Amino acid sequence: MRCQRLGGLELCVKLEYSNPTGSHKDRIAVYMLWGAARDxxxxPGGCVGEISSGNTAASLAWASRLLGVRAVLYVEGRVSPLKESLIRALGGELVRIPRGPEGRRAAVEDMESRGCLYIGQSGNEYNWLAHYETTGREILEQTNWAVDAFVMGVGTGGTLTGVGARLREEVGSTLVAGVSPRGSRLLGGGGGDVIEGLASHDEPRLYLKHSSVVERLIPVASSEAFEGVKQLARATGILAGPSTGAALAGLSRLVEEGLLDRGSRAVIVAADHATRYPDLLERLAAEEGGGRV
Ligand SMILES: Cc1ncc(COP(=O)(O)O)c(C=O)c1O
Incomplete structure (x- = not known):
């Protein structure tokens, strides 16, 4: 966790990109596999399947290999070669499927035919529990139980609601706010801006189940997420992915609306690092305008 003053607040960033495969999803991968074994x-020697082309796929590939389990990862549509290589380098088996409900149905059938357990992070309680028991507890310890606000983008909602529940239980007064892409289904739209890792076209079951701890759900445009990444990099040197920029943009909104006093301590999570997004890095480089030598 790194804390520093920013615009009248104390901003604390939990650096989840320092986990073994570079994101907060390592925690849930271990918990979901452990939970499936416990249940x-x-x-040992079994098989799990998941439909994900993002961080969860890499994390499941990693944790499965550690635990001696096969992982088959179904990626929808076109995925960057970097992501595919990451999943395969970690030992995951990759299957490409068409984007949409048909492709997903076929993936679940394929898992069944291979004898693989469908992990389903969006409805998996162990996802929530991982953040309640580990991320939330660590944030409390690292801030000495003084957190005025916690802001996080909603993908499955596991991080926001798991951490949020823990903070509300142990601090009580923490403002728990979610961030969702402008126009998303969760915000009542038909599917909105694309901010990688955040739910735009669907309403994750886990979020819906645990959302009572969330006081605000803030719409953020993808352009604002990019500005957030830039602001964070310039102010702190932390080069995070777009969902972290979206959280910072959401936090700025709370400040503008007068919901946080000067000197308040706000926590956000750097879910992953900008190096996972070559296009984002290129855009940042172009905007910084630094010359080539
Ligand atoms: C980069 C990134 N940020 C944020 C999230 C959202 O986390 P959660 O699924 O816990 O809501 C995800 C989820 O996939 C992600 O990959």
């Missing part, structure tokens, strides 16, 4: 659904 008698997975045995």
């Amino acid at each position: 008698g659904l997975l045995e």
